[in-house]
Amino acid sequence: xxxxxxxxxxxxxxxxxxxxxxxxxxxxxxxxxxxxxxxxxxxxxxxxxxxxxxxxxxxxxxxxxxxxxxxxxxxxxxxxxxxxxxxxxxxxxxxxxxxxxxxxxxxxxxxxxxxxxxxxxxxxxxxxxxxxxxxxxxxxxxxxxxxxxxxxxxxxx
Amino acid sequence: xxxxxxxxxxxxxxxxxxxxxxxxxxxxxxxxxxxxxxxxxxxxxxxxxxxxxxxxxxxxxxxxxxxxxxxxxxxxxxxxxxxxxxxxxxxxxxxxxxxxxxxxxxxxxxxxxxxxxxxxxxxxxxxxxxxxxxxxxxxxxxxxxxxxxxxxxxxxx
DNA sequence: CATTTGTTGTTCCATTTGGAACAATATGCG
DNA sequence: CGCATATTGTTCCAAATGGAACAACAAATG
Numbered sequence: 001x002x003x004x005x006x007x008x009x010x011x012x013x014x015x016x017x018x019x020x021x022x023x024x025x026x027x028x029x030x031x032x033x034x035x036x037x038x039x040x041x042x043x044x045x046x047x048x049x050x051x052x053x054x055x056x057x058x059x060x061x062x063x064x065x066x067x068x069x070x071x072x073x074x075x076x077x078x079x080x081x082x083x084x085x086x087x088x089x090x091x092x093x094x095x096x097x098x099x100x101x102x103x104x105x106x107x108x109x110x111x112x113x114x115x116x117x118x119x120x121x122x123x124x125x126x127x128x129x130x131x132x133x134x135x136x137x138x139x140x141x142x143x144x145x146x147x148x149x150x151x152x153x154x155x156x157x
Numbered sequence: 158x159x160x161x162x163x164x165x166x167x168x169x170x171x172x173x174x175x176x177x178x179x180x181x182x183x184x185x186x187x188x189x190x191x192x193x194x195x196x197x198x199x200x201x202x203x204x205x206x207x208x209x210x211x212x213x214x215x216x217x218x219x220x221x222x223x224x225x226x227x228x229x230x231x232x233x234x235x236x237x238x239x240x241x242x243x244x245x246x247x248x249x250x251x252x253x254x255x256x257x258x259x260x261x262x263x264x265x266x267x268x269x270x271x272x273x274x275x276x277x278x279x280x281x282x283x284x285x286x287x288x289x290x291x292x293x294x295x296x297x298x299x300x301x302x303x304x305x306x307x308x309x310x311x312x313x314x
Numbered sequence: 315c316a317t318t319t320g321t322t323g324t325t326c327c328a329t330t331t332g333g334a335a336c337a338a339t340a341t342g343c344g
Numbered sequence: 345c346g347c348a349t350a351t352t353g354t355t356c357c358a359a360a361t362g363g364a365a366c367a368a369c370a371a372a373t374g
Contacts, residue, residue, distance in 0.1 A: 017276040018283045019299060019303075020287060021185075021280070021283035024185045027306055027309065028178075028185035028186075029185075030313065031181065032182055046330070059168070063353095065351080075352075076332065079354060083354095099339075099352085101351065102352055122175040122178050123175045129305060133304060137304070140301065141177065141301040144290065147289050148180075148286060148289055148298075149167075149184055152286045220322080221323065231361080233325080234362070236323055236325090237360090240324095256369080260322090260323085
């Protein structure tokens with residue numbers, strides 16, 4: 001196709017009123033959408049479900065509420081994901097003896113194995129998207145992202 | 158509340174298998190979710206609708222397909238947004254004489270005014286989230302994000 | 315020029331999503 | 345203790361979402 005006459009769709013990166021927010025969101029979408037599509041196709045998981053897996057892979061035990069806070073998703077979404085993942089025995093739940101409202105969630109070996117497969121999809125896509133950066137640039141980006149993320153976590157306590 | 162015994166929910170920033178992807182997505186969510194909630198509450202717009210406004214604010218004329226490409230959303234989502242925004246006369250549509258399949262979309266002054274209000278919400282939240290970075294760090298981050306974003310746009314052509 | 319293939323915008327439909335209300339439990343305060 | 349307020353997980357319901365099929369048109373190929 002002749003694209004010589006096409007609009008340059010990347011101009012908006014510079015003209016948008018909120019450049020950092022736009023670029024961050026653009027990159028997040030560029031990573032998550034394709035990976036999410038593949039994960040759904042290959043494993044039948046929806047987003048809240050693999051997020052649940054990811055959280056439980058990195059903490060020994062969490063409540064549903066904590067998963068919701070980490071992932072910034074509504075509690076009911078997480079609640080549904082918990083039921084489906086319990087059903088497939090990707091995780092297990094035990095009542096908290098100290099607080100009758102909440103339950104403790106733990107990932108099972110089967111769940112961990114699934115997470116390991118899934119995280120490969122996300123790592124691969126991450127590396128594709130960041131391929132334009134050399135090692136030093138990437139390290140700088142990673143450090144700045146962490147600084148901002150830690151601040152943001154405190155901000156929204 | 159006594160949090161001395163709570164799990165540190167930010168540990169996952171370091172232990173996750175895809176740190177850059179996780180942090181980028183975390184920041185994107187931290188910016189977009191609250192701003193999106195406010196925009197919905199104050200203006201009744203859903204995400205595809207303000208995305209449409211943002212795109213048309215930065216290009217003289219676009220087709221629905223181009224908006225879908227810029228925003229990585231399915232065409233039908235954009236199609237619906239176009240109808241609602243036409244109805245509210247936030248934009249106008251004219252058939253393309255050179256191609257009977259597509260129409261050219263343009264934002265109206267009313268639409269531009271709405272976008273100006275909305276972008277304030279996103280800019281504000283962006284600045285809150287990035288408040289931990291000094292001017293130099295922020296400039297570095299912005300430049301690295303742009304480099305990655307431009308590469309990604311080419312990657313997915 | 316005829317036929318096949320691709321593209322655009324739309325509608326249909328099933329699924330996902332998230333706000334609101336709810337019951338059960340916990341906490342704060344008089 | 346007893347009552348008001350907050351929190352957790354859940355269900356309900358309306359809305360948003362995205363894949364698939366479709367009609368209209370365009371481009372490519374023989």
